[in-house]
Every structure is written in C-alpha cells, then in structure tokens.
Amino acid sequence: MNITFIGGGNMARALIGGLQASGDHQLSAVDPSPEARTALQAFSDLKVYSNPPPELAHSDVVVLAVKPQVLTSVLHELAPAIAPKTCLLSVAAGFSIAAMESALQRSQPIVRCMPNTPALLGYGITGLFASAACGPQERTAAEQIMGAVGATVWVHEEDEINAVTALSGSGPAYFYLMIEALRDAGEQLGLTRETATSLAIQTARGAGAMAARADTDPATLRAQVTSPGGTTAAGIKALEAGGFQDLIERAARAARDRGRELAAGGEA
Template identity: 50%
Template sequence: MSQIAFIGGGNMATSIIGGLVKGGDVKASMIHVSDPGAEQRARLSKDFGINVHENNLDAIAKADVVILAVKPQVMKDVLQPLQATLSSRQPLLISIAAGISMDSLASWSGCKALVRCMPNTPALLGRGATGLFASAAVSIDQRNQADSLLSAVGLTVWVKNESEIDAVTAVSGSGPAYYFLLMEAMIAAGQKLGLSKETATRLTLQTAAGAAEMALKSDVDPAELRRRVTSPGGTTERAIATFEAAHLRDIVDAALKAANDRGAELSQQLGD
C-alpha cells in the first residue's frame, strides 16, 4: 500500500482525506499531512487518526504519492526546499492548485510523474467533480492511483491536453459559484414577489437540488428536460423566453471564456 503525503491540510485536503478514510481504501496510518497550523494538525489527527507534521520534509520522507494542496501563489516557495528529496524519490506528484503548469511543477520539484487536477468545493460533501491531466511519465498504475484518490470525493474525468484544465476550471472548478449566484438572484426575486426570505430560500435550494438530481438520473439531456417542463403558453415558457431575450446563453459563454482565459493568465504569471 502506498504512503500518501499531503502538503497543506486545508478544506480540500481534508475532504479528500475524509473520503479516503471513510471509504476504507487507504489506512489512516499510511496518510501523512503537513500544515503550519497547530490547531489544524490537531484536528486532522483527532478526526482521522492520520500522521501530522509541521515540517513538509517530514511528511514526504517516505511518500509514494505527494498531493500538493497549497495556494498557487506559494507553490514555488513550498516546492523548492523539497526539490532534493522529491527529485531523489520521484513520487507521483498531484497538484490541485489552479494556474500552476506542468512545466513549473517539474522545474520546482524535480519530479517527472505529474498530475494536475481541478476539484471543486462540493468535494467537501463527497459530491465533487474533478478534471485530471497526466504527464507522459505517469504510469497506468499511477494514473489509476490518482483516479482512486480523487474519486473518493466525487466524479473524476480525464482530459487529453493540459490546456483543457483551464476549461475544467471554468466549467466545474468555478461552477458552484455560478449556481450560488443564480440561487441568490432567485431568492431575491421571490422576496420581491411577496415571499418571505426563509420561504424563498427553502424553495430555491430544494428546487436546485431536485433539478440536479433529476438531471443526474435522467436518460435524456438537460435541454430535453427543460422542454418537458415548458408547457406552451405557460408560466415557465414566459420565464424562459425572458432569459433568452436577455441573451443568457451569451452571458454564460462569455463568463466561462473569461474564467478559462484567467486560468491561462495565472499559469503565465505564477510560472515566472
């Protein structure tokens, strides 16, 4: 069984660790986490019974897999002191940081087997969606291992080109915020129509959850589901026509392109 090290013990790392331990695929004794916060280390040790470290080098000392769960802005500073150990041991290196390219990861770490992935915040509930891309040096076994680790917190999808990670970020990485924004707008509109905030909120959130569940379990695509609930001359048709008249599709297209482009910009800025 592989030794797994997490550099950074924040929310995303915690969610992955929780999924692994809960699923029973990895023994807690095989998981090591380093984090600068004493309270967070104590919480991780108490909740999951894993090994915690203040020093990153101690965490990766025997690791076969190293998961980088730190902010993109500090990735270079985190990796460079570990380069000698990582270069010597050559673990599978998995980065969940946005905007850090394979070239930068390889340069800063000295590792060859690299996986970039972009999970999203519903991973905290085991309902995440993660896109992954592997370098040519990643073996089939390592690819399966990365997939197993990330599937512990939800859906995994592999992409063929590194540039597609920016598209994954635009669609699913940032995606929860888009739905939250729509929820905000629906709640506010419901209040303007006379509903209390509590009633508008409960109805909106349950409707969002129900619609998502229907789409997940349906044998037809969302466009067909929309058509089925849009009766000619009815209230839904009137609302949909208003969305279309306001060019909702163009707005969504522009928003996702902006997120995609920003991901590419970050790769250039943070890779310097």
C-alpha cells in the same frame, strides 16, 4: 496506497475523510500551522507532521494541497526528500506542470487536479491532467484519490484545465448567483425572503439531482417541464430574450481567459 498530504487545510481534510471512508490507505499530512495540525488530529490513523518526515521518500503519492503562492518553495524543499518516481498530485490552481518541474529541477510524474468546493461535502468534480511521465498506475491513483470526494474527468491538453476551472471550478458561484437572483425575484413577487430562499435552494438541489441521472439529457428534462404556452415557457422566453445562453458562454470564456492569464503569471 501510502499517501502524504503537504498542506492539511480544507481540501486535504476533505480528501483524507473521503479516503478513510473508501479504502485502506496509509495516510500522513504535513502542515506547519498548529491550528491545521490540531484539526488533522481529529482523524484517527493519520500521521501528522510539522515538517516533511524522512519516510516521505516511501510515499506512493504526495498530494500538494497548499496555496499556489507557496508551491514553488514547497517543491524546492520536497525535491531532495521524494523519489523521482513518486507521483505528485497538485490541487493548486493555475500552476503548470512545467512550473512544477522547473521548481523540482527534474521531470516527475505529476497529475494536475482542479477540484471544486462541493468536494468538501463529497459532491465535487475534479478535472485531471497527467504529465508525460505518468503511466496507468499514476492515473489510477489520481482517480482513486480525487474520486474520494466526488466525480473525476480527464482532459487531454493541459490548457483544458482552464476550461475545467471556468465550468466546474468557478461554476458553483454561477449557481449561487442564480439562487440569489431567483430568491430576490421571489421577494419581488411578494414571497417572504425565507420562503423564496427555500424555494430557490431546494429547486436547485432537485434540478441538479434530476440532471445527474445518467438516463436523461437536461434538454429533455427542460422540455418535460415546459408545456407550450405555459408558465415555464413564458419564463424561458424571457431568459432567452435576455441572451441567457450567450451570457453563460461569455462568463465561461471570461473565467477561462482569466485562468490562462493567472497561469501565465498575470496580476492576481
């Protein structure tokens, strides 16, 4: 595929690294920032530009990897430079397909992507939503590109992207908070901060790896470590008495609602 990145920051570089490792693509990146262009020069076989080049018209996919605040002006600039059939892949949070088509002043195959920060290490998961103008070819291209930095899942209503944001977009922060809380609890129980931190982080990593195995449900895994009357049962009982599951649902709902507000142009 011939893929051009508009914006060559953290997310673009993660995708470029993943794509170079996973296939034979012709890749270019456009970024006005000299620092970003210097970082991009680290990739061999990547064409780097400060402004959109004329050959943008021949790209199969243009990945919009800029901050949402500059996306409208980027789309104004790109509209005459790209073919109406070129697939656009946007990773910009909170920017709807209608808003992108309004900036382009036409319909275009667009895939909205909501990746998360573990994508920077290749352990991401991306929620994808395709505009009505997308066919199987555009969907496959989007899966291939975002699949270069982790797993992908499709949603069938655009609003569900806000739920994806609430779960996996914001989700890493919930797990970091859990790690912090477990570390602090460990210190309260008399462990050194270093020991408590190692125990909390490695336990999160191990539990994630166990849960990621396709053959076992998380509830089954939990039951396997929760002997009746045992230590884990005592800990889980305290979490449930504190309304843990309800709290997580409220957190996800709050994040989803905030995503909707921001997408509607609410206060940032």
